[in-house]
Amino acid sequence: MIHFDPNSVKPIYEQIVDQFIKLIGNQVLKPDEQLPSVRELASSVRINPNTIQRAYKLLESRNYIYSVPGKGNFVSPNQTVLSAEISRAEKRFKNSILELKKLGVGNSHIVELTHMTLKGVENHAKNTILE
Amino acid sequence: MIHFDPNSVKPIYEQIVDQFIKLIGNQVLKPDEQLPSVRELASSVRINPNTIQRAYKLLESRNYIYSVPGKGNFVSPNQTVLSAEISRAEKRFKNSILELKKLGVGNSHIVELTHMTLKGVENHAKNTILE
DNA sequence: CCACTGTACTATCTTTAATAGTACGGTTAA
DNA sequence: TTAACCGTACTATTAAAGATAGTACAGTGG
Numbered sequence A, B: 001m002i003h004f005d006p007n008s009v010k011p012i013y014e015q016i017v018d019q020f021i022k023l024i025g026n027q028v029l030k031p032d033e034q035l036p037s038v039r040e041l042a043s044s045v046r047i048n049p050n051t052i053q054r055a056y057k058l059l060e061s062r063n064y065i066y067s068v069p070g071k072g073n074f075v076s077p078n079q080t081v082l083s084a085e086i087s088r089a090e091k092r093f094k095n096s097i098l099e100l101k102k103l104g105v106g107n108s109h110i111v112e113l114t115h116m117t118l119k120g121v122e123n124h125a126k127n128t129i130l131e
Numbered sequence C: 001c002c003a004c005t006g007t008a009c010t011a012t013c014t015t016t017a018a019t020a021g022t023a024c025g026g027t028t029a030a
Numbered sequence D: 001t002t003a004a005c006c007g008t009a010c011t012a013t014t015a016a017a018g019a020t021a022g023t024a025c026a027g028t029g030g
Helices: A010-025 A037-046 A049-059 A078-102 A105-120 B010-024 B038-044 B049-061 B076-102 B107-126
Strands: A064-068 A073-076 B065-068 B072-075
Touching: A010 A049, A037 A049, A049 A064, A049 A073, A078 A105, A078 B076, A078 B107, A105 B076, A105 B107, B010 B049, B038 B049, B049 B065, B049 B072, B076 B107
Parallel strands: none
Antiparallel strands: A064 A073, B065 B072
């Protein structure tokens, strides 16, 4: 189920995180389903439990899973996962707008740029500096 | 003119980069003006020339300055600096839109979010500037 | 109580980042 | 051409951060 490449440039715990994110995203792991325990998964892939724990901790901090001490780790409700991702993405989006404004890019250009990007238009070779 | 704190968490070359960005942004250093040479600045702040070179290299990669081997480092033309910054910001902006789309956020919501954010900026400005 | 669960803390090892030292190549003017 | 500037490339050393492991402690439920 879970595997990793010890020779990868990517740290093991990240490889594990990536796989769980996919499994959760594809609903292979369903909301409130229990994940393998830290030790169980650790021994099945022959790695230190702490590395698994680190992966789980990261997944929890991103709201993919929630943990109940003494019981186990569980997949978060669907809405939780999505809304957490979206709110992070929205925050980045807002920040990028503020950045543009700070650089003197006019509102109309920002709106235009938004529409172009949504349409998938790549060529926007217009004057970006003047409003 | 240039200074740094060796005990800062921020690496020295970054501290130097930050200062030059400000000086260039404020037009204290004007387009095509020559920067102190790597060795000159290094000895004046008592640091290794290579650290200064690294700062200059970074400034060059971001188009704040351009270098002419054998001659020196010079402030880039104004438009170059601005447009480079803007194009980087635009790229981040576009990526953040694509991220939102990937998460299933609808176009109309993205447009709305854009307007809200732009509005928020204006409101803030109006509150701080007496009108 | 026992066998599970997660968690916190520290230690070690590896990798990366930051800085320094040295040597090389271009430019300019005498 | 030579001397005194300039940037640049390369390698070595040191400092900091990151990844993993080992061990011990705490909650849960039969």
